[in-house]
Amino acid sequence: MRPLRAFLLRFTGLFPNARRERALADEIEGHLQMHIDDNLRSGMTPEQARRDAVLKLGGVEPTKEAYRERSTIPILENLLQDVRFAIRQLRKNPGFTTTAVLMLALGMCASVSIFAFVDAALIKPLPYKNPARLVGVFEISGKCPQCPLSYPDYLDWKKLNEVFSSLEVYQHHSAILATPRGAQPAHSARVSDGFFHTLGITPMLGRDFRPGEDLLSAPRTILLSYAAWQTRYGGKRDVLGKTVVLDGNPNVIIGVLPENFHFAPAEPAEFWTTLHPSGGCDLNRYCHDLFGIARLKDGMSIQTALAGMKSIAKQLEKEYPSNRGQGANVIPLTEVIVGNIRPILLVLLGGAVLLLLIASVNVASLLLVRSEGRRREVAVRNALGASRARLIGQFVTEGLVLVVTGSALGLFAAEWVMQLLAGLIPADMMAGMPYLEGLGFNPRVLAFAGIIALMAAVLFAATPALRLPLSEMRTGLTEGSRGSAGNAWRRLGSKLVAVELATAMVLLVGAGLLGKSLYRLLRVDLGFQPDRLIVLDLAAQHASYPKDEQAVALNREILNHIAILPGVTSVATTAVLPVSFNGDTDWIRFVGHPYNGEHNEVLEREVSASYFRTLGAKLVRGRYFTDADDLSKPRVVIINQTLAKRYYPGEDPIGKKIGDGDLSPKSIRQIVGVVEDFREGPLDAAIWPAEYLPFNQNPDTYCALVVRTPQTGQSFFHTLTAAIHQIDSGIVTSAPVAMDDRIHDSPSAYLHRSSAWLVGGFAALALLLGVIGLYGVIAYSVSQRTREIGVRMALGAEPGAVYRLILKEAGWLTAIGIVIGLMCSVAAATLMRGLLFGTPPWDAPTLAAVAAVLAISALLASYIPARRAASVNPVEALRAE
Amino acid sequence: MNDKADVWQGTLALMVLKTIETLGPLHGYGIGRRIEQTSGNLLSLNYGTLYPALLKLEQEGSIASEWGVSENNRKAKFYKLTRAGRKQLEKEARNWEQATAIVGRFLSPSKDPV
Numbered sequence: 002m003r004p005l006r007a008f009l010l011r012f013t014g015l016f017p018n019a020r021r022e023r024a025l026a027d028e029i030e031g032h033l034q035m036h037i038d039d040n041l042r043s044g045m046t047p048e049q050a051r052r053d054a055v056l057k058l059g060g061v062e063p064t065k066e067a068y069r070e071r072s073t074i075p076i077l078e079n080l081l082q083d084v085r086f087a088i089r090q091l092r093k094n095p096g097f098t099t100t101a102v103l104m105l106a107l108g109m110c111a112s113v114s115i116f117a118f119v120d121a122a123l124i125k126p127l128p129y130k131n132p133a134r135l136v137g138v139f140e141i142s143g144k145c146p147q148c149p150l151s152y153p154d155y156l157d158w159k160k161l162n163e164v165f166s167s168l169e170v171y172q173h174h175s176a177i178l179a180t181p182r183g184a185q186p187a188h189s190a191r192v193s194d195g196f197f198h199t200l201g202i203t204p205m206l207g208r209d210f211r212p213g214e215d216l217l218s219a220p221r222t223i224l225l226s227y228a229a230w231q232t233r234y235g236g237k238r239d240v241l242g243k244t245v246v247l248d249g250n251p252n253v254i255i256g257v258l259p260e261n262f263h264f265a266p267a268e269p270a271e272f273w274t275t276l277h278p279s280g281g282c283d284l285n286r287y288c289h290d291l292f293g294i295a296r297l298k299d300g301m302s303i304q305t306a307l308a309g310m311k312s313i314a315k316q317l318e319k320e321y322p323s324n325r326g327q328g329a330n331v332i333p334l335t336e337v338i339v340g341n342i343r344p345i346l347l348v349l350l351g352g353a354v355l356l357l358l359i360a361s362v363n364v365a366s367l368l369l370v371r372s373e374g375r376r377r378e379v380a381v382r383n384a385l386g387a388s389r390a391r392l393i394g395q396f397v398t399e400g401l402v403l404v405v406t407g408s409a410l411g412l413f414a415a416e417w418v419m420q421l422l423a424g425l426i427p428a429d430m431m432a433g434m435p436y437l438e439g440l441g442f443n444p445r446v447l448a449f450a451g452i453i454a455l456m457a458a459v460l461f462a463a464t465p466a467l468r469l470p471l472s473e474m475r476t477g478l479t480e481g482s483r484g485s486a487g488n489a490w491r492r493l494g495s496k497l498v499a500v501e502l503a504t505a506m507v508l509l510v511g512a513g514l515l516g517k518s519l520y521r522l523l524r525v526d527l528g529f530q531p532d533r534l535i536v537l538d539l540a541a542q543h544a545s546y547p548k549d550e551q552a553v554a555l556n557r558e559i560l561n562h563i564a565i566l567p568g569v570t571s572v573a574t575t576a577v578l579p580v581s582f583n584g585d586t587d588w589i590r591f592v593g594h595p596y597n598g599e600h601n602e603v604l605e606r607e608v609s610a611s612y613f614r615t616l617g618a619k620l621v622r623g624r625y626f627t628d629a630d631d632l633s634k635p636r637v638v639i640i641n642q643t644l645a646k647r648y649y650p651g652e653d654p655i656g657k658k659i660g661d662g663d664l665s666p667k668s669i670r671q672i673v674g675v676v677e678d679f680r681e682g683p684l685d686a687a688i689w690p691a692e693y694l695p696f697n698q699n700p701d702t703y704c705a706l707v708v709r710t711p712q713t714g715q716s717f718f719h720t721l722t723a724a725i726h727q728i729d730s731g732i733v734t735s736a737p738v739a740m741d742d743r744i745h746d747s748p749s750a751y752l753h754r755s756s757a758w759l760v761g762g763f764a765a766l767a768l769l770l771g772v773i774g775l776y777g778v779i780a781y782s783v784s785q786r787t788r789e790i791g792v793r794m795a796l797g798a799e800p801g802a803v804y805r806l807i808l809k810e811a812g813w814l815t816a817i818g819i820v821i822g823l824m825c826s827v828a829a830a831t832l833m834r835g836l837l838f839g840t841p842p843w844d845a846p847t848l849a850a851v852a853a854v855l856a857i858s859a860l861l862a863s864y865i866p867a868r869r870a871a872s873v874n875p876v877e878a879l880r881a882e
Numbered sequence: 883m884n885d886k887a888d889v890w891q892g893t894l895a896l897m898v899l900k901t902i903e904t905l906g907p908l909h910g911y912g913i914g915r916r917i918e919q920t921s922g923n924l925l926s927l928n929y930g931t932l933y934p935a936l937l938k939l940e941q942e943g944s945i946a947s948e949w950g951v952s953e954n955n956r957k958a959k960f961y962k963l964t965r966a967g968r969k970q971l972e973k974e975a976r977n978w979e980q981a982t983a984i985v986g987r988f989l990s991p992s993k994d995p996v
Contacts (some may be wrong), residue, residue, distance in 0.1 A: 003966075007941035024959075025933075028910065031958040032929065035911045038954055059930030071934040071941075 108360030109411025130201020138293030207256025215275035263435030400461030505771035506822025528679025530617035534740035583682035623674030644690030811863030
């Protein structure tokens, strides 16, 4: 307690205090006076008395100094002095200081901003109880490692498994919500009863689902997301017991989920209902639409769990023909949620860190140049008695001041950049990445920033301090005046520049490859004409059109209604829009082909007769559907070329028949046409075999509308939705969007574009910093060699020879940088090859172009100092010393 | 002068505290004189060392100071013992006596039969 009190008092003593000084002077003066009085009384002369008193005190100034030392903390006092001196030094050199601080701030800002994203997505634990024990449970079939389960499979897995303490399922569901203003589309999720309990989530208001509440027999209950509670119910606590009508079914609100709850795979869900298995899909082992999550039993490893589930899947394969070729997969839940964006985030973080590296190296080499320029100052201070430790302390302090200023600036900028980057993410994608909410500074991000700052501080303190061997200090006075080029600096500084150029090369190559991937991706052959297409999703209440004939009639009416709108060239519907996903599949069997129960998995799309013509997809053989292909006619199907090539190699598929796994008579349909492949899945995914069924033979109450028209703009969009609502105001529609925009904003395009732009930005900055670094090195080298050049020219060297001399130096550094950079680039590109599309990591044109850009930039950067060298006046140069 | 002993490190604070306890509030000069007198002029005290020691004791809260006027009308800072200082003095005096007793036992011839 006592030492602490003393320390605090001494700490406040750090601040200059005139009153304390005066009090000290008074006290010492009083002391002397009393002593002198006594001495006089004992018979000394006044001079003797004063002299004796001062002598006995040990001198006035030494006493005051000892007192002051006790009243502050000497080490801190020195440090403060150093800091003041450092700030003075840095302010005397605004050019150097601004450059250094800005570079540091830039590197700091880039890496901290990206790290905040990495933290939010990959490091911050998911907001569930013990999230490391949660796993995603999927079926594996063919190419699909994370396939949904069928409801009967889920029940079997739940019953038979001995590896999970609980196994639950969820499914995202686009529902029709009845509101006072009419039907509205709403995002909801269906879950099994123990879903929230398994996650360890308790509702903030009301109760969780009870066991058995997900059965068809149970009354329908619903949980609200916090956001839905706030926006739709104004956050009122009396919502419990109220009714929400979804898809025509009334549900009783039993609770509200906590504010921080999110579950990315089912987001953005406002309403959470239970399964209530009914209808065609839920009771059918062939129909897979549920995703599993489970909590591992205590002590159970994920491998053991996987093995356990696989053996159950094997058992079911033997029991049910529907399950042939159907395996099981268990992966960590974090992998399910952030697995897709991890590689991109890591590449971006790598890019940001490389940028930081270049910036730091640049600042370090600037500091090195400065310390060379200050050799004489250092030598003088050393000669005047400054200890080596104190001199090094001075450089360390200067480095620290730079780092602190740069970091503070960088952190401020990072706060802004983070929000900017998050704002650039389209709302649809953001909804699928709820973990990014609350992005910003937290202890982990600050710790990361602190580590960076610490490493930078060590680097900046070490570089000049290492250059201060004591022996050289003595020669500094003489040698410094002779202005010989700092040889040690040239050795170290030039190496640093090669490192910078190599790093810039890596970033440039990364940006080049990602840019080329994006270019390839956006120019991928779609197989249809995306321009002048407007699309929207629509869904009608199933209760209003319970019979197939009614759904067909509705579809016809919609098509006819839209077709007569002014400017509409053609219109069609499909179950799933192209460039969406490789899902919604069907397992088919070919009449007349041998069959061993294998899964022939193909995409299944129910389309209207005019679909292919409207899209501009080309017919290869056979015919298109007609409006007459309806329930009264034999069933027909059109296949794509991939399906034809895979399952009918060397055969003409027209007239052949396909059916379901059992070849049940009502599933048999005849192939009437083959269309050229067009892209159903994401731009960067392979083309899957696909079958197209006529809507009129496979009707439903929801579909996507595809309108070919030269018109765009809000007024047409409004006309379009108004025309649909005129038919039935209970139909809900999504906002119409141009197909081009939809493809442009599709997740695969967005991810490629954002990574290409960000890494491109890093690369541009890196190139700039690298070139500035090279310019600095060459310019400094020229300034140090002015005398040498003067002598050469006086001895008859042509300006051309001087150019060669300087450019050779720059050329070597650049060449070394480029060679190292090439090797590192290929290594780095190989690491991120998962993000490349249609571009190999060793793509020669990109590598060559980047090397050329770097070489030309480097040449330009060194041309300016070279010209200055060549224009040296030998007489001036020699006289200047 | 040579036979005068210097003040040992760490004992000055104890002497200062004891002096203030005995004489009541006192200024720095008075404390110095008193210490020399008490030692029978055997100690040679550099008065300058008193002031940092007094500051340290004050920072630690053992003594408090206030301005006053000396017996012969000189402005001086008077130091007085605080309650914490009194406790510290007792503790340090006890420690010191114990230490000297132990050392004394080593130095005085042993009366115990071997």
